[in-house]
Amino acid sequence: MIAFVIRRLFQSVIVMIAVGLIAFTMFRFVGDPVNQIVSIDTPREQRERVRQDLGLDRPVPVQFAAYLVRAAQFDFGMSYQFRQPVRGLIGERMPATLELAGVAAVLALLVGIPMGVFTALRRDSLLASLFMAVSLVGISLPTFLIAILLRYLFSVQLGWLPSYGRGDVVMLAGWSTGLLTASGLKALILPAVTLALFQMTLITRLVRAEMLEVLRTDYIRFARARGLRNRTIHFGHALKNTLVPLITVTGLQLGSLIAFALITEYVFQWPGMGLLFLGAVQNVDIPVMAAYLMLTATIFVGINLVVDLLYAAVDPRLRIAARPA
Amino acid sequence: MTSGPVLSVRDLKVEFASRRGVLRALDGVSFDIGRGEVLGLVGESGAGKSLTGAAVIGLLEPPGRIVSGEVRLLGERIDALPERQMRAVRGRRIAMVFQDPLTSLNPLYTVGQQIEQTILAHLPVSRREARRRAIDLLKEVGIQGAERRADAYPHEFSGGMRQRVVLALALCAEPDLVIADEPTTALDVSVQAQIIALIRKLCLERGMAVMLITHDMGVIAETADRVAVMYAGRIVETGPVAALVGAPLHPYARGLMAAIPRLDGDRERLAQIPGAMPRLQDLPRGCAFCPRCPENFAHCHVERPELVTRGEHRVACFLYGDGLADRAGDDGAAPAPEMDGAPGEAVP
Amino acid sequence: MSTPDTQRRDGWSARARDNEVLASLLATPMALVSVCVVLAMAGAAALAPWIAPSDPFDPGAVSLIDSLTPPRWVEGGDPRFLLGTDNQGRDLWSAILYGMRVSLIVGLSGVALAAVVGIGLGLVAGFAGGRIDAVIMRIADVQLTFPAILIALLVDGVVHAMVQDSQRETTAMAVLIVSIGLSFWVQYARTVRGSTMVEKNKDYVQAARLMGLSAPAILVRHVLPNVTGPILVILTINIALAVITEATLSFLGVGLPATQPSLGTLIRIGNDFLFSGEWWIVAFPGATLAVFVLALNLCGDWLRDALNPKLR
Secondary structure, three states, rough: OHHHHHHHHHHHHHHHHHHHHHHHHHHOOOOHHHHHOOOOOOOOOHHHHHHHOOOOOOOHHHHHHHHHHHHHOOOOOOOOOOOOEHHHHHHHHHHEEEOOOOOHHHHHHHHHHHHHHHHHHHHOOHHHHHHHHHHHHHHHOOHHHHHHHHHHHHHHOOOOOOOOOOOOEEEEEOEEEEEOOOOHHHHHHHHHHHHHHHHHHHHHHHHHHHHHHHHHOHHHHHHHHHOOHHHHHHHHHHHHHHHHHHHHHHHHHHHHHHHHHHHHHHHHOOHHHHHHHHHHHOOOOOOHHHHHHHHHHHHHHHHHHHHHHHHHHHHHHHHHHHHOO | OOOOOEEEEEEEEEEEEOEEEEEEEEEEEEEEOOOOOEEEEEOOOOOOHHHHHHHOOOOOOOOOEEEEEEEEEEOOOOOOOHHHHHHEEOOEEEEEOOOHHHHHOOEEEEOHHHHHHHHHOOOOOHHHHHHHHHHHHHHHOOOOOHHHHOOOOOOHHHHHHHHHHHHHHHHHOOOEEEEEOOOOOOOOHHHHHHHHHHHHHHHHOOOOEEEEEEOOOHHHHHHHOOOEEEOOOOOEEEEEHHHHHHHHOHHHHHHHHHHOOOOOOOOOOOOOOOOOOHHHOOOOOOOOOOOHHOOOOHHOOOOOOOOOEEOOOEEEEHHHOOOOOHHHHHHHHHOOOOOOOOOOOOOE | OOOOOOOOOOOOHHHHHHHHHHHHHOOHHHHHHHHHHHHHHHHHHOOHHHHHOOOOEEEOOHHHHHOOOOOOOOOOOOOOOOOEEOOOOEEHHHHHHHHHHHHHHHHHHHHHHHHHHHHHHHHHHHHHHHHHHHHHHHHHHHHHOHHHHHHHHHHHHHHHHHOOHHHHHHHHHHHHHHHHHHHHHHHHHHHHHHHHHHOOOOHHHHHHHHHHHHHHHHHHHHHHHHHHHHHHHHHHHHHHHHHHHHHHHOOOOOOOOOOOHHHHHHHHHHOOOOOOOOOHHHHHHHHHHHHHHHHHHHHHHHHHHHOOOOOO
16 A cells, blocks of 8 residues: 555656646746846846846756756746746635635535436436436536626626625635635635536536446345345445546546636636636746646646545555555 | 245246337246255246346346236235335345356445345344354355455455355345356356355255256256246246256257266267247247257247146147147146146145 | 347448437437537538628728627617627627637647547557557546646647747637647547557457568557547547637637637627626627537437447
8 A cells, every 4th residue: 555655656756747847848948038037128248147047057957957946845936927926926826716616626526426316316307307408508518608607697687796806805824715704705606606517517427327337237236136225225335336436537627627717717807826827828927837837737646646545445446456466 | 834835936927118119028937946946947048037037036127027927925926016015025035146246246345244234134133243143154155264254345255255255145134035147157167066065055954945047057957956948038848857957858958958068978069059049029920949949840830839748847849749738638637827846745 | 138239340230330320310309409400500600601691800891880789689789780799890690600610610620630649649559558558648647637728728828928929810720729639639549549459469460460461550440440439429529628628718818819709709708798788799609609519519428329339
């Protein structure tokens, strides 16, 4: 088990170095970093000094190593756009994104799993068909359309919920949270529902498909032949066996949750990292782009690691496979 | 206990409604199994053996359904019980063992947990008692170090050991009848013999009735007391195992016997039955076996033969007298179209 | 239990399969409707220059005086503009037809690129095995964790940094196609790799190798026909995804510029006017996009079921 974790960790580090290489390449070779820092009429000597300060005169591998070391401390230099350290920019916006994504993920799981189980067990009922139809629409409607629709309906037409922003936030140990104020919670509803909707439909469909698959297996037939209660069979045996694929997909989907958070943030002007990144893409703010890339990569890699470990917790077969031979 | 058979199936008909119309998958199947008796149900895949088992235990997959006939367990009709009552029968009074021990056990629970769960579902015992019984059962089916192995997961057992666990699971509520659907097919030959011996032993010790479904005549010859040969949803011949294996009457049964590889005597070329069983949607009008039968004659094409008694056998073939005439005589002797019961057992 | 017909290389059974697929199409009204919708919309998009009342790309044909006209049946509507106009006075109905065309061109080309790259890498990975396989599949794994939108945004950002702003209009479409191609190849690669690994160990490939024939050529002939089913399903669903991705990028302002609007660009423009009550600029392109994607997804679902022998 320990060897397995170490192997996984090692792979994660390799992935991070690869992503770092991409970020470094972007930083170093896309446009000239010096030009972004100094003004057009800066004399040549001063440019050279900046170049030396940035370490751009050293051999490229050394620069890369230095870049990685700084990146590990989350030092990505100054934003071209804001003339501020990237670290601070991202630090300010991270809580907003993480709260949004976290609430959306919980919402998606809490609604998606029961709906999936229900549609699998009551396959022929009217309500199940309705759920499936809704989920198909949910999977087909692009996130930004859902966002526009919800915003139009609930804030423009009905005026129930704020149409943009995060409401009032409270600082808690350096973390700005909107979860503790009424206006913060109100502002969270629409973005979180928007973000959760797609994941929810995906989870519903996945749980349904997996349940149907598992319900056909021999061990479920055997459990029925042993006269176990339906509830035991459905939840104790069938649902538990759908957990492995569910964990995989949820893990992978957390990545797309961050990507879709970007869209939601854009529509609702939610002051998160996605909005910052979007501005960086439009304004070619390479340090911010690189930092966002590294940060999301870290999150994805971290999630994948957790997913791998969770597998072992759920499925005893993998526990054995993971053990060193 | 009554002296009647443990399981009594009469004129069972199972149909599947499909887009192409209704398919009759079982057509008038009747048999009895007595206490401590093993009835072997043989035939090619698709003959309806497994379907018979599923119909008895009430696990026909929709759209399959029983359209007529009776299934009686110790005299009580169970073919039309509501699901809740049927669940109390399954596992408690009728147990079923499936072909593949690899896939019959839930990979996420230890074998001990699975046995305890089943015991607790049927018997009013404490958790501790269930655990004790689970270990006893594992011992009974020959698992070494049962106390320790109860906490192992299915994938930590070999195929043969897993089938023993499956048997323990089937036995845990002391059922009257065990339906074993190809219990040895997925196992190595050496392990097959052990499992067969185990089934035999448990059947005798516990006085259970066993319905052994297999396509392997070798297994039947070693395990069963009586044999019923199925073809295309019907029983075509039935009789005591010695008689049926030694001197089969029905051309299909003869073909099956000839297909058993024999280690003794000359290594003759294995006989094969030419052709394949017709699909349910295009059964011929007459005898279903007639297109493959080397001895068919004109009458076989127009009418289906009924089972007639020939010595220890009952056989559905026009080679053995005119089916219709014989059945008319039978009707005079016994009011119900009875199958032969267990040897020495009186027909009520 | 009848064994499903697994002989796919046989011409006769292949034809029988096609007939069965056709029969299942006719037996599933939902699928039939969605196939018709997809074909009709794709057809209308392809014929946009001939059936659209005006050319929204022609700056001379539009006038700002007509801007923000509501649909014809609404008060203040203009009979010239069936679905109203946008903020620049472009006829929305024409813009949707042309926008659909742009969306489809980008979606189809992007997916075609992804399929070519994915199938190629899948064949190489499956056939070569060993280190090459490991490297390709690791990249695929990493790639899979990164959502397509992020990759597309990054590619877009990098390209923007490298080309002049004046060239953006000409490069925008190419950038989108490359972004989509780069983010969607993994599924094809995985599918093809799996089949290649199964197929390459079969006797006939070994025999061909012994006879000195080129095994890769044989693989292409035997692997690809075997995976046409799954690939077709992935293609259908990917086209829907690609159209969504393009629309999303354009909506976020990093896709196609307002001068050559796709459906996403139109929605982006409309979103700015939603608060002031000009709902039609968002509603019609949005509905078009949603219906098209929904119909494509339904086609994909049906195709998957129809081609899956387990479910038949």
